[in-house]
Amino acid sequence: MSSMKKAFDNLIVIGRPACGKSEFIDFIKNKTGDADRLKNLFIVPFQELDDFVWLWEKCGEDDIWEKLGYERIVSKRSGNGYFISNHRLYDFLIEKMNCEAGNLFKSNPEFHRDRTLLIEFSRGLKNAYDNALNRLSEEILRKAAIFYIKVSFEESLKRNEARYREKLKHSILAHKVPDEEMYEYYNVDDWDDITVGKEGGHLTLRGIKVPFVTMGNEPESKDPAVLGPRYSNALGRLWDLRR
Amino acid sequence: MVTTFDHLLLLGRPASGKSEFIDFMKKIPDADRAKIFHISKFEEVDDFVWIWEKFMEDDLWEKAGCPRLYSKNYMPGNPGMEPEGLRLLKFCMHKFNDVIKEKYLSRPEFYNDHTLFIEFARGNQHTFKEALGSLKPEILNRAAILFIYVTREESWRRNVARYQENLKHSILAHMVPKETFDHFYTDHDWLSMTHNESNGYIMVNGLKIPFVTMNNEPESTDPSVLTKRYGDALEKLYELHEKGV
Secondary structure (H helix, E strand, O other): OOOOOOOOOEEEEEEOOOOOHHHHHHHHHHOOOHHHHHHHHOOOOEEEEEHHHHHHHHHHHHHHHHHOOOOOOOEEEEOOEEEEOOOHHHHHHHHHHHHHHHHHHHHOOOHHHOOEEEEEEOOOOOOHHHHHHHHOOHHHHOOEEEEEEEOOHHHHHHHHHHHHHHHHOOOOOOOOOOHHHHHHOOOOOOHHHHOOOOOEEEEEEOOEEEEEEEEEOOOOOOOHHHHHHHHHHHHHHHHHHOO | OOOOOOEEEEEEOOOOOHHHHHHHHHOOOHHHHHHHHOOOEEEEEEHHHHHHHHHHHHHHHHHOOOOOOOEEEEEOOEEEEOHHHHHHHHHHHHHHHHHHHHHHHOOHHHHHOEEEEEEEOOEOOEOHHHHHHOOOHHHHOOEEEEEEEOOHHHHHHHHHHHHHHHHOOOOOOOOOOHHHHHHHOOOOOHHHHOOOOOEEEEEEOOEEEEEEEEEOOOOOOOHHHHHHHHHHHHHHHHHHHHHHO
């Protein structure tokens, strides 16, 4: 962590789809002021890199390829979303994350002086996070802390559907992670394996010791009075572990 | 009343002088540019940006342990399109349609005081005829075409010279590699499409589009030479545009 500020440099926010990553970011963006966010959550004004945006873009490009008479490259259509048929896309997305973060740091070597970088993604299958986290660049990992937001698969499935229903009220363009993707890709992940079931500690990634904390995010709550302490408790522990 | 182009299509071989034309226009005050060249304040849509982005993504696919999709590193750090990447050119035409519709045609007021440059190079199998034919009518019916003509040899010479000049200032300099140039850009269909006429109209999907083929040799950086060269070509093009309306 930077000695210039008492806040995370690179905070990696991970967990199943609809586990609460976006709600966490909404909370720190809109429901807490700068001073409180720094004091309770150790986050200064922040910038986000969320690989979902790039994933969605690639699926959109597949639509164009199909329209032009070519085979899709990474996805197939599934309901109101996309099923990722080429799992190498997930590795591509981590490489893109490395590239984008690298560009940010290169264009502003003082980036971390007064900013936190939030890195957000979700992975499934038995080598989900072991593979993804070990692909992140050393540049990111050296200043990273990992915040895993934990919900059960059933809860993830339920919230994914509920979020979609809610969005449908406002837009016909609403989309969700398709059920087949949920069952085939996100059903299991390896977080408990790589952390040996611990709620906090360190992972060794590319030879770098990176602190992590696992925050249970059930029962679901939208009440800032519940979420505030839940987040600050987890991130307080994570802040202590960074030492 | 000052009258200017809405969509000016800048076509030609690689390094024919499209970018130099745009650089030149950037340096001319708005009022003079409108009066002499019929070009308002302008914005550009250039498919090279999308092509380069895909080449950079190919680096990421490679790092992820996958084959590159469109390009090959023919020269270290300087990828070029490989034959299998041909489809990317079709993708770009689709993208022109999307981007121009979303960013410009959706704002008719843009054209009150702006010209949009639409810039691309084509050759060999992927012809100008096919490329132009894939643009939407709402783009074409506001269009005039300035084809910047240089020979194959001159295109290659300038491509290499530009690269060597850029290398002096940046390790990120790039050029069309020989393999890509030979495969994609040795020949083109522009002269046959226009029956070797230096100006006139071509029919694209039933629409009559004015064009001028501007000879851009010998190369010059002298503003007085370029002012005359560009001015004559665009004056003629505007005249055709007006007559054709």
